[in-house]
Amino acid sequence: MEVSYKWLQEFIELPESPEEVGKILTATGLEVEGVEKIDAIPGGLEGVVIGEVLTCTKHPDADKLSLTTVDVGAGQPLPIVCGAPNVAAGQKVVVALVGATLHPASGAPFQIKKAKIRGAASEGMICAEDEIGLGSSHAGIMVLTTDLPNGTPAARYFNLEADYQIAIGLTPNRIDAASHYGTARDLKAVLNRPLRLPSLDAFSVSNTNLTLDVRVDDVEACPRYTGLTITGLTVSESPDWLKQRLLAIGLNPINNIVDVTNYVCQDLGQPLHAFDADKIAGNKVIVKTLPEGTAFVTLDGIERKLWATDLMICDAEKPMCIAGVFGGKYSGVSADTTSIFLESAYFSATSVRKTAQHHGLKTDASFRFERGTDPNMPGFALKRAALLIQQVAGGAISSEITDLYPTPIEPFRVPVRYRNIDRLIGIKIDHSEIHRILEALDIQAEETTADGFVAIVPPYRVDVTREADVIEEILRIYGLDNVPLSTNLTAESLSEFPKTDPDQWQSRVGQLMAANGFYEILTLSLTRPSYNDAVRSSLPGADVTLLNPLSEELSVMRQTLLFSALETLVYNLNRRQKDLKTFEFGKVYSKVQLDEGQSKYVERMRLSLAIVGNQEPESWLQKSQPVAYHNLATAVQRILNLFRIKSFDTQSADPTFFQYGLTYVVNKKPLVSLGLVQPKLTKLVDLKQPVFYADFDWQALLKLASTKARYEEVSRFPEVRRDLSLVLDKVVTFEQISRLARQTERKLLRTINVFDVYEGENLGAGKKAYSVSFLLQDITQTLTDVTIDKTMQRLINAFEQELGAVIRK
Missing domain, CATH: 3.50.40.10 (Phenylalanyl-trna Synthetase, Chain B, domain 3)
Known part of the structure; x- marks a missing residue:
């Protein structure tokens, strides 16, 4: 909902700025999403003021030009060359100052600059009505009749001062505020100022000639x-x-x-x-x-x-x-x-x-x-x-x-107890302040006793029908910021708290992602049926369909967060925000068939990541590089590290969703899938750029969460690095190399890493070479050359026998 700042001022005195009014409304529960300046005409006559012509003489070198000096309230009069035939000393005129941009009634906008016209200096422009967009006449300059001081903004004279549009994210329960009068009622209650309703004194019936x-x-x-x-x-x-x-x-x-x-x-x-x-x-x-x-x-x-x-x-x-x-x-x-x-x-x-x-x-x-x-x-x-x-x-x-109006609608009668006000708000508020707030909200108190009262709620407050609703009204006007945070959180033992707190982990992951340049998004759970249809073969159940959808585009519940992320990306890309990293915690929904022929609704929590565009913003230090798989894999690994998940198996990601990618598996259950989104899916939202996407099973992730810190003494014995270059078939993945190495050497192998991949004609068709480093360490003694050589030979033998590797020298 949008309201006008100047319109609000017709109902209540508002010396506060539009931004300050926005903060006040947000504090009352009318969340302001933005404040935008609205010019009455293009440009808003910014830089255009009222001036007075002090002197006017003919230009010595041009018959149709005049040399004037104009007082614009700046101390020193401005020299201005004017070509209008009606300019004269003593006139009040409209003056565009140097730097002002004018938006004429016809033609393109133009900026006023210092100039020399036929040798004479000119530091401004005396304007005709068409030159400032107020009309079509160009017969001469505008001559004003006004006592306003020189330098007064012309917008004030013409009553064209800018307005401000205040966008309010109105919640369904606050329909009472869906007007300027309704919004002003909240301001009245908070600021304790009277309202001004329009007068109806002039209303009268002239005749009864048309009675229906x-x-x-x-x-x-x-x-x-x-x-x-x-x-x-x-x-x-x-x-x-x-x-x-x-x-x-x-x-x-x-x-x-x-x-x-x-x-x-x-x-x-x-x-x-x-x-x-x-x-x-x-x-x-x-x-x-x-x-x-x-x-x-x-x-x-x-x-x-x-x-x-x-x-x-x-x-x-x-x-x-x-x-x-x-x-x-x-x-x-x-x-x-x-x-x-x-x-x-x-x-x-x-x-x-x-x-x-x-x-x-x-x-x-x-x-x-x-x-x-x-x-x-x-x-x-x-x-x-x-x-x-x-x-x-x-x-x-x-x-x-x-x-x-045969049966007038009565106000709501709501019994309220002071003890419940104190209990729900958390502090004691003086009873006189409680009644002041209620009266400011047009809620009367009757049958008042030492224990409480009956609130008489006007029928336009359709959301205030229970005691808790009345208490909420008191709190939002009293101010949430005025309620101190309690420091008396006591518990008999820590066992009263859950072993794994989902909200705490969600906050930690959110902070981690934000620290790494990701923006959190919140999207609707409603989506298009065509999205679910596009990935139907990989969905766990049937769609949850709305009985009374608002539209065909919002008629089913989503079964994946992918399309929510893609729609957010394309919305921002269309507004020239090209380098994007997003994450979202959200639920997905399905209807699963049971063995007994019945069905049940299933609701699952997921975490999604999506990246598109370049890895870093443009810079003179380095060329921009498009995002790649490893950028997303790094973000995924950071989340796994936060949960202290060190080991997992991998398998190819579902080709329904991914052109290529991996699924990380823990305890034989998929934990996260990541990779390049299939182009046919991005086309559904008219997105033409490659998108890398990751989808976590949040519930599975929480089950693996560990809050215990493990300590290992730093070994006194050094690590040893050895490198191998392995020529393998292209179909062999690094994951296979890593898994085989750890199976072959469980005691001494600490880390295995690939630092180069090479493909070329000299290797042969269908071959590639991995350069792999191995870190070996014994925490009980220094490794000898004999032990190292034996270990590396076992690894070489395993690679040759199991993977058909050729060791390059």
């Missing part, structure tokens, strides 16, 4: 319905202030009537809908359901078949709108509309959710209704919208307000 018969047949799906008519209005483009408000939060203006309804929705959190009154048959508005299969064409031109439970707004002959979700094609406001019926209602969250889900329609209105709006807001929002429509479109209110 309104009826609600399904009061369970529509507990409250309000509306009025406005006649004599003109549909046109919205004024600049209204368009700027909507653009600041990412909405596109449509026309003045629709823009007002969208504005009030974002302003107060109450969706509204405007019907063309001339298209309402029989002057009747009926809120009801229709027979199953009834055809209805929505605003997008698509014909939809209605369910019998879909609540509809109808006239005497036909349906006009899917209540709380989407308008109809033949009843909406058009350029020819002169009269409207304006609707403001409270619809059942359950009803709207079912309908929106069934038809796959997600709108700003359904987003709010299906989570729960304020039943006490429709009347206020209706008057607010009517006044704004009169302001931007003219017209007269031509009916009394219809307000059908």
